[in-house]
Amino acid sequence: MDTALDGTQEAILGAVGNLLAKHRSVDGSVLKRDPEYACDLERELAEAGFLDVVTSGGSYLDAVLIAELVARELPVLPIGWRTILWPALHCEVWPLVPWKAGTGGPVRFGDSARGVLVIDEERDTVAIVDIGDCEVRSAGAAWGYPIAELRPRVEGRSLAIAAADCMALWRLSLAAEIVGAAGAAFDHTVQYIKDRKQFGRPIGGNQAIRHRAARLAVEVEKARYLTYEAAWRAPDPEMAAAAATVAASMAEFVFQEAHQMHGAIGYTREFPLHRWTMRLRVLGKELGGAVAHGIAVTGAHAAAG
Amino acid sequence: MEFDWPEEALAFRKEVSAFLDHELPAWWDIGVNTLTAEAGSPHHEFCREFCAKLAQHGYLTPHWPAEYGGREAGAWELFALTEVLSACGDPRGQQYMNVNWIGPAIMRYGTPEQKRHFLPKMSRGEIQFCQGFSEPDAGSDLAALRTTAIRDNDEYVVNGQKVWTSYALTADFCFLLVRTSPGSRGPTGISVLLVPMNLPGLIARPIPNIMDHGFCELFFDELRVPVSSRLGPEDDGWAVAMDALTFERIGMARFARALRLLDELIGRLRRSGEMSRPGTAERIGRAIAACHAARAVAYRVIDARARSLPPGPEGNVARLASNWAEQFAVDAIFELSRDAVETGSLADGALRSALPSGHATGSVEVNLGIIAKRLLGLKGEA
Known part of the structure; x- marks a missing residue:
């Protein structure tokens, strides 16, 4: 058991991060109304071997870590499906x-x-x-x-693959993307409440805001580490559904709280928060959202005895 | 990063589970949390005997050094033990805190005589402590405590009051925080005393409560104890107590017990044909997921302990995740059980015993304040 990144994982994420930085565009902070599929980025990630770690000696956990990092950058790319579901x-x-x-x-x-x-x-x-x-x-x-x-x-x-395995990998990929996008939205929010001053001091100094931010932190951490563990046990259906359940409810929570803490600037198109939060709602309701994932948890749990 | 349990922890979990399946009596009810069982109840009496049995098999203090009756089992074995015992309502009862932090505190700060006196008996499950921390005006702000211990030659004379002291009626000793420096304020001037509960000048009174938990208040009236009962340096006991509390980083595995209770609920609802009622599978599934998530964040804490890293805010995250998972689960159990309001039902015991989790190990708000400061770097009021 080791809850920190190992050397190989650090190196992979470092390299993926460099690739993402290279593709970061000037207008990337705005959500496009007619988004184009990120073909170039996908090709370069594939050529470097990052999209197929699962079938080339890596683990589902490595794939989840990559999907999380890519989802933070929000390219128009189904990164979770590609790295976690497709290889199987x-x-x-x-x-x-x-x-x-x-x-x-x-x-x-x-x-x-x-x-x-x-x-x-x-x-x-x-x-x-x-x-x-x-x-x-x-x-x-x-x-x-x-x-x-x-x-x-x-x-x-x-295809010669069990439907349950496909569903587990789908839910895992979903959880990974939520953890990435929500993690970025949350980090952005924490920075904002440190910077934004009202009544002569940062709003993050107020207990009402501090405690709510800490609650968000607990939910983000829960989803993140459960997703990592589910990845390690993939394609365990109960763990994947549990990760998706916790991630999907967290996505809703982050959406509401991040916007509330940002105030009106948060829903302008010039400010980057909406890039993550808008997507969180799509991810949060995929496959029926936390309600459907929760039912799947009970199904898998009862089946496992 | 990887999530394989160490082999020895898996083996130990299996061994202890088998032992409990065999040794727990048929009347043992996991719905009753032993920590909140009334003094004198069958559960409570049973715990004391059962601790001795656990000790005989090496399941009470496996993490202690050999010289004090352990075998230095690692952090993952201890976590497995905590999960397995918590899952069945913890038949150690109040003993869990003795072995997890009071014992280790005596190992670190005790005199050779104190170690000889307490540790072997604790390791055999023969003596139990209560903790004299909170006072009427010192709750979350524990350092505001006012109970005094004034030096009189080779004795301390203790005067004051403690409150919310769990298990005081059945404990043999009290791990007592007192102010030894007259007129001091805050965390300085505090000392730790290990006080026998049977001395004149110490009165324990039960506080009736809706959990039927063994809450007490303690009154100290000219209680005299020898100076040799002090643990650690005089006037620097705050550091001793805070350090001691870090030995136990996640507390009880509340999520493990919640999972077990949810399994019990699923079994009952299946037998009564109620699993297909609208909302049932969803609510149970979300509670199970919250329990798994609480375990996942606890891994970080155990991992840090296994590597001898200092405790960080991940412990506060894990505590809250575990508390909330339990609350979510017991609310679901209460809502979904037809017999919930029947005294002694599964849901009745589950809900009432989960009630103090938001205060027992530092209030939720204190934990949130620590997370805001240490994990998020937010400056400001706690």
Whole structure:
């Protein structure tokens, strides 16, 4: 047991950080209304081997650490799916959007995908449907990700992976991205309450704010370390669902508290906070949000006895 | 970073679990938290005997050095032990604090005679302490304590009052914080005394409470104890007490007990066909997730201890996570149990015994203040 990064993990994160810094754009602080998929960044991360650590001697924990760091930078890239879910599928199609059979509603990256990964838990089947065999309806990008509604028209090609494993890896990737984006939003908020002065002193000196910030810190830390542990035990379904549950509720909490502590500046487009918070709501409700993840925890827990 | 439990801790967990499955009597009810069991209740009497049995098998003080009756088991083994014992309602009862921090404090600050007198008996589970800390006007601000111990040749004469003293009626000794420097204020001028509970001049009275917990208040009226009962330096006992409290970094594994209670609830709801009621699986699942998260942040604390690093604000994070997970779980259990308001039901015991968690180890607000200052670097009022 070691809760600190080891040398290899530090080196990987350092290198990924350098790559991200290289791609940081001048207008990157603003959420774009017509975001473009970050093809160049994805290619460079892939060429350096960072997107496939799971299949090249690394662990799911390494992949989660990378996804968390990339999610802090908020490139338009489904980093969690790519580093955590996709390697387990052993398929060629990418970008690939996971889609839970029987659910409706718009999904992230629906109109950037080449294929849809249809996961049917009841029948325990996993299949790939080419995007040409899907109805696709774009649903805008107001919340930081390109969103579209998908409707597969065919059953697709089946994959040799258990539906439960796919769901666990999906939930884990979701938790990792939430921890990254929420961690960045929280760090930004802590800095803001140190800098912002009212009544002649930083607002972070007021007990009302200090205690709320400390509560946020506890929730962020809980989600972070549970996600790390779930990664180490991946694809354990209970741990992954628990990580997603804690992360999704934390995402809501960070959204509300970060905006409240920032005041009106927080919802201007010139100020960077919204880049993280808007996305947190998309991530927080993916797969049905904390309610659905919580039900999955009970299901997996009861099944494990 | 990796999350594999050390082999010896896994083996130890298995061993102690098997022992408890075998040794805990059928009437043992995990819904009753022994820490809040009434003095004289069967649970309470049982704990004392059971501690001796735990000691015989090396499960009471495995983390102590060999010379005091332990085998220097590592931090992960101790954590496994804490989790397993907490999960079944802690059959050590009040003894958990003796072995976790009072004993280690005597090891560090005690005279050779004090060590000889206390440690072997504690390690055999034969004596129990209560802690004389809080006073009517010294709660979260503990350093405002006013109970005095005035030197009279080779004796101290103690006068004053303590309150919220758990287990005082059944304890043999009190780990007592007193002011030895007359007129001093704050953390200076305080000393620690190890006081027998059976002396004239010391009266313990129970405080009836809604948890039915063994709360007491202590009155000291010209109580005389020898100077040799002082632990550590005179007037510098604050450092002794604060240091002692760091030996126990996460306290009880409240999340482990909450998980066990949730399992019990799931079993009952399944048998009664109520698991499919709207909201049930969701609420239970969120509580289970909170317990797992509390364990995950506790790993950081145990890891720091295993590496002999000084305790940091991660301990405060872990405490709050554990307290809140327990609260979340017992609220769910209370809400989802049909018989919740029946005296002695699972939910009744669970909710009432979880009540003091927000104050017992430093109030939530004190912990939040420490996190704000030490983890987030926010300057200002606590």
